[in-house]
Amino acid sequence: MMSICTLYNESCITGARKHLEENSVDLIITDPPYGIKGDTLHKHYNRNESCVVDGYVEIPEEEYGQFSIEWIKEAERILKPGSSIYIVSGYSNLYHILHALRHTSLIEINHIVWKYNFGVWTSRKYISSHYHILFYEKPGGRRTFNLESRFGAEEKSLEGGSLNYQDREDVWVINREYKPGQIKNKNELPVQLLTKMILYSSNEGDLVCDLFLGGGSTARTAVGLNRRAVGFEISPSIYSVRVPELMNLTPGFLLNEQRIPECSAPKRQRERWTSESRSDLLQRYKDLKGEGLKKGEIVERLMEDLGRGKWAIIKALKALEQDI
């Protein structure tokens, strides 16, 4: 098994082929170079660039299409069936990313718009202040989507609206982080944005991959939420400045900061097990094991399918141990 955080100073295309097996990753969150001379973007930003790490490797516009096809093919190969990928993209080269995705078996789940602050000031046109986030899945398995990971299904805002619904709308308003005086990367993704994707689309212990690490914000957030991280950054200077701190993170350091959702009680909580419901449980357990699911995944599926709590399922399975 891969360690908590494994980050390579290599191109993700050749690197993934070398280091990552087919069907080995539970979630990909990635933010590829934009192909719009991102290495000179600072000219448009009104900020002190002395804290921004140099060495951003950009892809020439004329190579962007082929480059996208190659890395997205790799992403498709390493994802487990049923796992998800989130790709952050500006609008300039969105066409190439969508085109590359259509050359794979990956299926679109949502096209999310992320609205951020600090758009680049313009005077003769509208100010661009959004990115696209393409949320896709690899078919062939049941996708993790933790419906109540942030807000319980019944939780209401002060105005009476559903908090769960609002959190799952496909326009996300999340500010970029303002980090005066701190070492940062060009276009670092905010922890809040990464936390949302990681909590909905993975479980603790899962392997989260970022093919374009930059400052390593995905790896940092994944470890902070007690997931494992793997990733690639081609630039030696970015890698050498940013990666050492990522190797000493305490797994789970972000968990205490997370809001605890008020989840609805399981539908059949406290209902007695009958001999029929026990044999149904046993059969379902065997079927799911036959599909190759791990014990934790089986318990989650059974909780959902049978409307019972985690401990009720675990206790009932223990009682059936000799038949399993």
Ligand SMILES: C[S@@+](CC[C@H](N)C(=O)[O-])C[C@H]1O[C@@H](n2cnc3c(N)ncnc32)[C@H](O)[C@@H]1O
């Ligand atoms: C948009 S930035 C990623 C920013 C990152 N999400 C963060 O929060 O810091 C894209 C990164 O991909 C790197 N890169 C470019 N080509 C690459 C390749 N073939 N393999 C791996 N990394 C690459 C660039 O050097 C840059 O750091």
